[in-house]
Amino acid sequence: MVDLNRMNFHTSMDFATRMRNLSKITPKKEMVAIMSNEYAKISNESEAIVFETMWQFTQEFQAKIIRKKNLKKKLKFWKK
Numbered sequence: 107m108v109d110l111n112r113m114n115f116h117t118s119m120d121f122a123t124r125m126r127n128l129s130k131i132t133p134k135k136e137m138v139a140i141m142s143n144e145y146a147k148i149s150n151e152s153e154a155i156v157f158e159t160m161w162q163f164t165q166e167f168q169a170k171i172i173r174k175k176n177l178k179k180k181l182k183f184w185k186k
Contacts (some may be wrong), residue, residue: 118121120161122159125156125159125160125163126157126163128141128145128160128163128175129160129161129163129166129167130164130167133164133168134163135161138157138160138161139157140166140181141160142157142160142161143157145160
């Protein structure tokens with residue numbers, strides 16, 4: 107159950123926030139290219155800028171996941 111009365115929604119999101127949200131969908135460059143192409147068509151932004159920004163955020167997000175996984179692996183080395 108979700109209590110929507112207590113949730114805070116964005117009234118407006120800037121370009122970077124939208125790209126950061128979309129970057130969490132897939133780590134595959136081909137999929138990011140397709141998503142950035144479609145997003146550029148809808149938002150009237152440059153496809154190159156959208157792709158570069160989305161790919162940068164995707165790489166940062168994936169690096170964060172890998173760091174977290176490696177840290178957990180080191181901290182739980184005795185559990186198998």
